Amino acid sequence: xxxxxxxxxxxxxxxxxxxxxxxxxxxxxGTFLSLNVQEKWPGPGKKIFCQFLGNCGASDLPCEExxxxxxxxxxxxxxxxxxxxxxxxxxKRCWFIFLKKEYKTRPGEFYHQxxxxxxxxxxxxxxxxxxxxxxxxxxCEIIIDKREHYPYKFGYATIKRxxxxxxxxxxxxxxxxxxxxxxxxxxxFLGKIGMYDTFKATLxxxxxxxxxxxxFESPYSDFLNPKKIKPYSANYIAExxxxxxxxxxxxxxxxxxxxxxxxxxxxxxxxxxNAEE
Numbered sequence: 593x594x595x596x597x598x599x600x601x602x603x604x605x606x607x608x609x610x611x612x613x614x615x616x617x618x619x620x621x622g623t624f625l626s627l628n629v630q631e632k633w634p635g636p637g638k639k640i641f642c643q644f645l646g647n648c649g650a651s652d653l654p655c656e657e658x659x660x661x662x663x664x665x666x667x668x669x670x671x672x673x674x675x676x677x678x679x680x681x682x683x684k685r686c687w688f689i690f691l692k693k694e695y696k697t698r699p700g701e702f703y704h705q706x707x708x709x710x711x712x713x714x715x716x717x718x719x720x721x722x723x724x725x726x727x728x729x730x731x732c733e734i735i736i737d738k739r740e741h742y743p744y745k746f747g748y749a750t751i752k753r754x755x756x757x758x759x760x761x762x763x764x765x766x767x768x769x770x771x772x773x774x775x776x777x778x779x780x781f782l783g784k785i786g787m788y789d790t791f792k793a794t795l796x797x798x799x800x801x802x803x804x805x806x807x808f809e810s811p812y813s814d815f816l817n818p819k820k821i822k823p824y825s826a827n828y829i830a831e832x833x834x835x836x837x838x839x840x841x842x843x844x845x846x847x848x849x850x851x852x853x854x855x856x857x858x859x860x861x862x863x864x865x866n867a868e869e
Contacts, residue, residue: 598663601678603632604654611643614654617676618664622650625674627706632660633683634710642688642706671868686710732866733764740775744855748863758797759804763862771803771865773858777851778810782821785832795840803865805844806836809854812847 599618606614611628618624628643663679674688691705736743737756744761756762756772763771774794776784784791798804808815815833816826837845848854 598679599667601660601662601664601676602653602658603629603660604656604658613659614645615642616648616653617667617674619647619667624648624650624653626652627688627708629708634686634708640708642708644690644704644706673868683710732862734862735762735764735769736760744775744858746855746859746862749859758794761858761862763803763865765866765869769801770869771805771862772798772801773805773807773861774798775807775809775854775858778808778814778820781808781815782824785824785829788832792836792839795836795843799840799842803861804842805846805858805861807846807848807854807858809848809851811849815847 599621600616601618602616602624604614604616606612606628608628611630613629613632615627615629616624617627624647626645626648628645630640630642634640664676665679665684666675666677668675672690674690676686676688678684678686687709689707689709691707692702693705695701695703731748731750733750733752734746735752735754735756737760738753739755740760743753752764758774759772760775761773762769795806798806812833814820815829818826821829833845836843846854846857848857
């Protein structure tokens with residue numbers, strides 16, 4: 593059986609003052625993403641603007657030896673973001689943001705902007721570090737289950753009321769549900785414990801969607817407060833919550849202080865997914 597070939601990260605020097613380096617990122621065996629870059633690696637608190645050159649094959653690589661060659665441990669795309677983890681001790685984690693912009697003087701024609709960001713850049717959070725933001729006026733399509741008696745209110749959204757197959761709130765894009773959330777008050781959750789197997793079946797159905805969340809309208813401390821969780825003990829509730837987290841690691845479990853913050857978190861979550869997908 594042939595050994596699996598590691599994907600490669602290749603950095604070459606070139607005689608160009610604005611972009612003195614060319615970076616090749618192997619996305620699939622023999623196929624590389626090509627970028628002109630300004631530095632070998634972004635410094636602390638700094639993002640690097642890159643020139644997007646498209647994709648190329650192994651035969652298009654320069655003949656000379658690269659300045660850097662490294663195996664890629666992991667790479668994954670999340671919407672406009674490409675995450676890279678390299679097989680080395682330092683300078684190993686980074687990501688690239690791919691933006692598509694319309695020419696101001698040529699309507700209907702677009703160009704790419706690419707920014708290279710590292711873990712240290714994000715940690716410092718100095719002014720100018722790239723943090724994607726949802727623009728005001730960004731609309732999304734949200735479905736609220738008809739069984740929600742007092743539904744959340746969302747600002748920039750088209751709202752529909754339908755019978756959802758699972759969950760209470762869903763985000764639609766291109767006529768398809770791409771994110772879904774189950775909302776629970778503390779009392780709702782305590783009522784579900786008596787039918788825990790049924791609740792687990794609901795959570796299992798949530799996992800069939802790309803993005804999924806279980807949102808509680810109470811802080812975690814309330815779930816361990818003996819006065820608020822009668823007739824159950826704090827130890828029992830803690831065991832149930834940890835069981836959910838272990839059985840369904842792909843579901844985001846969010847504890848909010850109250851209904852207002854739960855609504856805000858869900859709205860921002862939907863907006864961010866809508867912008868990235």
